[in-house]
Amino acid sequence: MKKKLLTPVILLLIYGLQLYGQDxxxxxxxPAAVTVGEQFQYxxxxxxxxxxxLPEMPGFQLLAGPFSSYSSQSQWINGKMSMKTVVxxxxxxxxxSEGTYTIAPATVRVGRKExxxxxxxxxxxxxxxxxxxxxxxxxxxxxTPGDRKSTGVGNTKESAPVFLRILPSKRExxxxxxxxxxxxxxxxxxxRPASSAKDVPYEGFFKKSLxxxxxxxxxxxxxxxxxxxxxxxxxxxxxxxxxIVIPPYESEWMIQQRVKRRSNNIFDDFxxxxxxDNYKDVPVKLSTRPVSIHVKQLPPGAPAGFTGAxxxxxxxxxxxxxxxxxxxxxxxxxxxxxxxxLPLLGKPEVNLPPDHDLYDVTRSVHSSTSGNRISGSxxxxxxxxxxxxGRFRIAPVRFSWFDPVSKKYHTTTTEEFTFNVLKGKQExxxxxxxxxxxxxxxxxxxxxxxxxxxxxxxxxxPVASSLFANRIYRMLYPVTLVLGILILILIRLVSRRNADxxxxxxxxANRSARARLKKADRLRKGDLLDGFYEEIGKAxxxxxxxxxxxxxxxxxRELILEQLENRGVDRDLREELLRILxxxxxxxxxxxxxxSDVNQLYSDxxxxxxxxxxxxx
Numbered sequence: 001m002k003k004k005l006l007t008p009v010i011l012l013l014i015y016g017l018q019l020y021g022q023d024x025x026x027x028x029x030x031p032a033a034v035t036v037g038e039q040f041q042y043x044x045x046x047x048x049x050x051x052x053x054l055p056e057m058p059g060f061q062l063l064a065g066p067f068s069s070y071s072s073q074s075q076w077i078n079g080k081m082s083m084k085t086v087v088x089x090x091x092x093x094x095x096x097s098e099g100t101y102t103i104a105p106a107t108v109r110v111g112r113k114e115x116x117x118x119x120x121x122x123x124x125x126x127x128x129x130x131x132x133x134x135x136x137x138x139x140x141x142x143x144t145p146g147d148r149k150s151t152g153v154g155n156t157k158e159s160a161p162v163f164l165r166i167l168p169s170k171r172e173x174x175x176x177x178x179x180x181x182x183x184x185x186x187x188x189x190x191x192r193p194a195s196s197a198k199d200v201p202y203e204g205f206f207k208k209s210l211x212x213x214x215x216x217x218x219x220x221x222x223x224x225x226x227x228x229x230x231x232x233x234x235x236x237x238x239x240x241x242x243x244i245v246i247p248p249y250e251s252e253w254m255i256q257q258r259v260k261r262r263s264n265n266i267f268d269d270f271x272x273x274x275x276x277d278n279y280k281d282v283p284v285k286l287s288t289r290p291v292s293i294h295v296k297q298l299p300p301g302a303p304a305g306f307t308g309a310x311x312x313x314x315x316x317x318x319x320x321x322x323x324x325x326x327x328x329x330x331x332x333x334x335x336x337x338x339x340x341x342l343p344l345l346g347k348p349e350v351n352l353p354p355d356h357d358l359y360d361v362t363r364s365v366h367s368s369t370s371g372n373r374i375s376g377s378x379x380x381x382x383x384x385x386x387x388x389x390g391r392f393r394i395a396p397v398r399f400s401w402f403d404p405v406s407k408k409y410h411t412t413t414t415e416e417f418t419f420n421v422l423k424g425k426q427e428x429x430x431x432x433x434x435x436x437x438x439x440x441x442x443x444x445x446x447x448x449x450x451x452x453x454x455x456x457x458x459x460x461x462p463v464a465s466s467l468f469a470n471r472i473y474r475m476l477y478p479v480t481l482v483l484g485i486l487i488l489i490l491i492r493l494v495s496r497r498n499a500d501x502x503x504x505x506x507x508x509a510n511r512s513a514r515a516r517l518k519k520a521d522r523l524r525k526g527d528l529l530d531g532f533y534e535e536i537g538k539a540x541x542x543x544x545x546x547x548x549x550x551x552x553x554x555x556x557r558e559l560i561l562e563q564l565e566n567r568g569v570d571r572d573l574r575e576e577l578l579r580i581l582x583x584x585x586x587x588x589x590x591x592x593x594x595x596s597d598v599n600q601l602y603s604d605x606x607x608x609x610x611x612x613x614x615x616x617x
Contacts, residue, residue, distance in 0.1 A: 024046060024047045024048045024050075024108075024110055024113075024115055025046060025047060025115070026044055026045065026046035026047075026106070026108050026115050026116075026117045027044070027045050027046070027117060027118060027370050028042070028043070028044050028045075028103070028105070028106055028117035028118055028119075028120050028370070028371065029042075029043050029045070029120065029211075029370070029371070029372075030042045030043070030093075030103070030120045030122055030372075031122065031182070031213075031230070031372075032121070032122065032123065032169040032179075032180030032182065032233070032372040033122070033123045033124075033125065033167060033168070033169035033180065033182070034095045034122060034123075034124055034125070035095065035124070035125050035126070036095050036096065036097065036098055036124060036125070036126060037094065037095065037096075038094070038095055038219075039063065039092055039093070039094050039217070040092075040093055040094075040095070040217075041090055041091065041092060041093075041215070042065075042090075042091045042092075042093050042103070042120070043088060043089070043090050043091070044066075044088070044089040044091075044106055044108070044117055045086065045087070045088050045089075046086075046087050046108060046115070047084075047085050047086065047087065048085060048087060048110050049068075049070060049087050049110070050087075050108040050109050050110035050111075050115070051108065051109045052066060052089050052106060052107075052108050053106065053107045053108075053109070054091070054106050055103065055104035055105065055106055055107075056104065057093070057101075057103055058101065059095065059096055059097050059099060059101045059124060060093045060094065060095055060096060060101070060103075060122075061093065061094045061096050062091060062092075062093055063092040063093065063094055064091070064092040065089070065090055065091030065092055066089040066090060066091050067089070067090045067091075068087065068088065068089050068090075069087070069088045069090075070085075070086075070087050070088075071085070071086050095122075095124040097124065098124050098125060098126045099123075099124055100121065100122075100123050100124075101121070101122050101123075101124065102119050102120070102121050102122075103119065103120040103121075103122065104119060105117045105118060105119055118370040118371045118375075119371050120371045120372065121371060121372060121373060122372075123169040123170060161187065161188045161189045161191075161255065162185070162186065162187045162188070162189060162191050162253060162255055162284065162286060163185075163186050163286060164183065164184070164185055164186075164249070164251060164286045164287070164288045165183075165184050165186065165288055165289070166181055166182070166183055166184075166200065166246055166249065166288045166289075166291045167181065167182045167183075167184055168180070168181045168236075168246075168291060168293060169181070169182075169372075170293075171292070171293060171294060172293075172294045172296065173238060173293065173294075173295060173296070173404070174295070174296050174297075174298055174310060174402065174404045175238050175239070175240065175241045175295050175296065175297060175298055175310070176237060176238070176239075176298070176308060176309075176310030176311075176340070176341045176344070176402070177237070177238070177310050177311075177341075177404045178235055178236070178237055178311070178339075178340065178341065178373055178374060179235075179236050179293070180210070180233065180234070180235055180236070180372050181200070181202065181233070181234050181236050181246075181291075182230045182232065182233045182234075183200055183230065183231055183232035183233070183249070183288070184228055184229070184230050184231070185228065185229055185231055186219070186221065186226040186227075186228050187226060187227050187228075188224060188225065188226055188227070189255055189256060190255070190256040191253050191254060191255050191256070191284075192253065192254050193251065193252070193253055193254075194252035194253055194254050194283055195252065197231070197232075197251050199232060199234070200232060200234070200246070200249045201249075202234065202236055202246060203244075203246075203247075204238060204239060204240055204244045205236040205237060205238055205239065205244070206236070206237040206239055206341070206343065206344060207234045207235065207236050207237075208234060208235040208343075208369060208374055209232075209233075209234055210233040210234060210235060210369055210372065211233070212229075212230050212231050212232055212233055213229050213230040213231075213233075215229075216228065216229040217229070235369060235372065235373070235374055237341045237344065237374075238293065238295040239344070240295065241295045241296065241297040242294075242295055243292055243293075243294055243295075244292070244293045244294075244295055245290050245291070245292050245293075246290060246291040246292075246293065247290055248287045248288050248289065248290055249287065249288045250285055250286070250287045251285075251286050251287075252283055252284070252285050252286070253283075253284050253285075253286055254281040254282070254283055254284070255281070255282050255284050256280070256281060256282075298310070298402050299402070299407070299409075301409070302400065302402075302409060303398075303400045303409050303411050304398055304400065304411075305348060305349065305397075305398030305399050305400040305411060305413075306400035306401070306402075306409065307345060307346030307347070307348065307349075307399075307400075308341070308344060308345065308346055309336070309340060309341065309345050309399070309400070309401035309402070310340050310341050310401065310402050310403075310404060311338055311339050311340015311341060311342075311401060311403070311404075312338050312339050312340060312401075312403055312405075313336050313337065313338030313339075313340060313399070313401050313412075314336070314337050314338055314412065315334065315335070315336050315337075315348075315397075315399045315412050315414065316334070316335045316337070316414075317332065317333065317334045317335070317397055317414040317415075317417075318332075318333050319331075319332055319333075319394070319417045319419060320332075320333070321419065322418070322419050322420065323419065323420045323421075323422065324386055324419065324420075324421055324422070325386075325421065325422045325423070326386055326387065326388065326389055326421055326422070326423060327385065327386065327387065328385070328386060329383060329384065329385045329386075330384055330386070330419060331381050331382060331383050331384065332350060332381070332382040332384065332394065332417065333379060333380070333381050333382075334348055334350075334379070334380045334381075334382075334397060334399075334414075335377055335378070335379045335380075336348075336377065336378045336379075336380075336399065337376070337377040338375065338377075338401075339373050339374065339375040340374070340375075340401070341374070342365060342367050342374055342375070342376055342377070342378050343365055343367065343374070345378050347361050347363065347380045348380065348397050348398070348399050349397075349398075350382055350394065350397055351394065351395040352382070352384060352394060353392040353393065353394070355387055355388060356384055356385065356386055356387055356388070356392075357384070357385040357387060358382060358383070358384055359383040359384075359385070360383075361380055361381065361382050361383075362380070362381045362383075363378065363379070363380055364378070364379045364381075365377075365378050366378075366379075386419075386421040388421060389421050389422060389423040390420075390421055391418065391419075391420050391421075392418065392419055392420075392421065393416060393417070393418050394416065394417040394418070394419075395416065396413045396414050396415060396416050397413070397414045398411060398412075398413050399411070399412055399413075400412075508546060509542075509543050509546035509547040510543070510547075510609070510613050512542055512543065512546060513539045513540075513542060513543035513609050514609075516535050516538055516539035516542065517535075517536075517539050517602070517605065517606055517609070519535050520532050520535035520536050520539065520602065520605075521602060523535060524598050524599075524602060529587075529598060530588060532598060532602075533584050533585075533587050533588035533601075534588060536580075536584045536601060536602070536605050537581065537584045537585060537588070539605065539609070540577070540580065540581060540584075540605060540608065540609070541555060543609055543612070544560055544612075547612070547613075547616055548560070548563045548564075548567075548616075550563070557578070557581070560577075561574055561578075564577075567615075567616060568615075569612070569615045569616070570615070573608075573611055573612065573615060576604075576608055576611075577608060577612075580601070580604050580605055580608055583601055583604075584601065584605075587601070
């Protein structure tokens, strides 16, 4: 009973220690674009329960929440326990005024530690009615009386029972500035996609996928109730200026339509009620309206060090070593952090000392899409191999970017880097002056380093007086050939002989039995009788299994006696085999007073194997 209780107690202790030691993280998310008066969800998700404190949210009204949910999962993989905990806090907010808002990080207190979420940027559009034929993000165009007659099949009008819209968070951006585009479905009937939909192509943009909405919402459009859900969401970065038009995106959906009963029978007409109607799925091809994004060219007068960065950034730089020897390598590492078009950044320009080798610059990007924005870091590493001794300088590195919020260029500069290159073991000289472009080589000894071509006629040796003219040396060739052929034949014979497993077991049977008898003899001399009787039995059974080619799992006394009788072994020898097996097995488990004489048993077992070897040849 105590052992049964011990296992769950240990598991609970391990679970508690892992929860205590793990580091927690919390992420905030919300739609990138909403309209004034629209309700939406602000969700904080983390890995542990805690006390959540929301920041100030100007422009938004808290309607309900937080609604919390908790799930935990643990599993064993290769003897290691892994645990995953998800805690979700959901708030219902309403946008109250138009503009672009950034919700500051929320604070979650877990025990004595506090954790911060990421910022969330939300664009709130006006809720006023747009002009006919246009639709603002999160809003639909007005419906004319003729629109209500539409069936919705292949239609893009908001009066249809099902329609799709691409809703960008911004209609006017700078080249390289981020925006969020959502593909949203509006429906008043039961519907589902006919197949797995492909992503909207968004030609002319760099795109990064975001998670779609997990839950549907209700919206009133022109007096009609629609169920809406974002099925695709992408972060877009325009890569060219001008008017970029997102072409219509087509997708096939299945809509349930009622099929009335048709009959000329008077009794069927009596029961002609919609309740008895049938439903069937009708394929419908939906298409979005083209969406135009005006991309503005960046202002002129970009400063030095500008490589197309748009957003808000910082820069750090470090040199791997301050002192190296000639032909050794060091690296200059530049890390740019912030929010913006990180995946599209070009490498900063670095003025390296001349006459040193610079290899390909490596680029690594670590980014996340929390808060509906691309943020993270990009690291550029410049590998340098020093080729000359001296003291060298790397000029400060400049990095510039354009901030679309302040509509200004910003520049940051690193410090100046210097490094010393020491002379290697093969470098000599006292000069410390380095002249760019001039290769200085030192000669230790003219007579040893640079030798003139010899013009003397060498002494040639006649073949008759060389080793090749010796008769014994010439005889080595055929002898070596014959030996090689004999070795090949011998190898083939040995390989063919070892390929017959039955023959191999038969040859090794006596050798294995003698080895076990030697081990039994050592146990007998050491007065380890239990091990002695066990090895005697193993020696006899192992010998018979190998000699008669019988699998160990099929060994039995009846099968052994039958095989020995078929091979013509004398009856006396078979009875002797049974007697020795009985004595060894009985003595192994019998009290010490009733055990057989170990010396006599050892002698009988050795004689039995010797006689069997002579009889089974």
